[in-house]
Amino acid sequence: MIADWPGLKALALGMGLPEVTDTTAWGNPCLKAHGKMWCWWSPYVDAAVFKADFDEREMLLAADPETFLMHPHYAAHRLMLVRAGRIAPDWARARLLRQWRDAAPKRWLKNWDGQQVQTGGV
Template sequence: MDYAAFKAVGLALPAVEESTSYGTPALKVKGKLMARLKEDGESVAVRATWEERERLLTIAPETYYSTDHYREHPWVLLRLPQAHRDGVAVLLAKAWLMAAPKSVLKLHGARVEAGMQWPLRECQ
């Protein structure tokens, strides 16, 4: 996967727009950062819960990683060449849920399912 494909998955989520962060392309929902391309052009930083980050780092270290900079922040780094569309879709949906304001969640029918909120149209 490349950044163009990653971006297309993210832009399919409600209220997501292309922007910049730290001088690189980024995806934001109502101005709140949910993912950004790293300076290497091959990785993205994606908002995640602490638990999700640890799970991903454990089960797929060839795809997901972290650095000292992100140690104290709830973000996971994703190597785009190793990424698969389905995994990216779930990862970005979760990042969207964390970044989207309550008004956007309500407007787009987010609901709780198995302990996680999901946007109805995009993730079923």
């Protein structure tokens, strides 16, 4: 299980996805994909922040409140929090890949997907 920002950051960078930058936002460390917030740790609670639509967030909060939580700062946004020490690496990889793809410009992603098929990549 991933317990902290260094662990999540290492997992995310270890995925080897292009167009990812190690930077800061609002004074806090984060990773951006295609120039958009992609991966970060909440400065309000000991938890990772992931993108999720409101329906999915409500479903996850109801299904597993020991793992998923909400902080008032994030309530109005399509985001969810996952408690430190409860982040399954396989779940995080799948979530991050989906978020990375969602952030990519469609034309860029089409070209990248074509290259992956040709080279047998991701």
